[in-house]
Amino acid sequence: MSSILxxxxxxxxxxxxxxxxxxxxxxxxxxxxxxxxxxxxxCRNLVEEILTEDRRLKDYxxxxxxxxxxxxxxxxxxxxxxxxxxxxxxxxxFDSEDNLVWSIVCKLKxxxxxxxxRPENDETVxxxxxxxxxx
Numbered sequence: 001m002s003s004i005l006x007x008x009x010x011x012x013x014x015x016x017x018x019x020x021x022x023x024x025x026x027x028x029x030x031x032x033x034x035x036x037x038x039x040x041x042x043c044r045n046l047v048e049e050i051l052t053e054d055r056r057l058k059d060y061x062x063x064x065x066x067x068x069x070x071x072x073x074x075x076x077x078x079x080x081x082x083x084x085x086x087x088x089x090x091x092x093x094f095d096s097e098d099n100l101v102w103s104i105v106c107k108l109k110x111x112x113x114x115x116x117x118r119p120e121n122d123e124t125v126x127x128x129x130x131x132x133x134x135x
Contacts, residue, residue: 005038005046013059028065040075051085052132060089064100071107079108083119084128094120 012030035043047070050063064086071077083105090098106113119125 080124081128088132
């Protein structure tokens with residue numbers, strides 16, 4: 001993992017003023033710009049790593065927004081792992097659907113937004129989810 005990439009993302013995450021309503025720039029915009037400079041696999045791994053760490057909720061929200069943009073751009077993910085990470089951070093009881101998380105799930109799984117898919121019934125998602133709970 002590139003320590004340079006991590007340092008750059010940590011600096012961005014610490015700049016809370018970037019997501020103020022009166023500021024055109026956003027943390028997501030700066031992080032996404034890094035994806036054009038660094039290897040995608042390295043960026044993806046770091047995004048996943050950040051979601052496994054004990055951090056502020058706003059850091060997880062930023063990462064979810066970054067994932068959404070990356071998914072829209074056709075970047076590849078281990079779908080089940082990302083779904084598990086997002087549910088672990090935003091809906092660990094699988095009972096209060098987060099719109100952004102569900103949108104990411106639908107896009108990754110090629111599902112209609114009104115799909116009956118349930119991540120908690122997906123064996124591979126639950127494998128990753130349970131691994132997270134054990135750490």
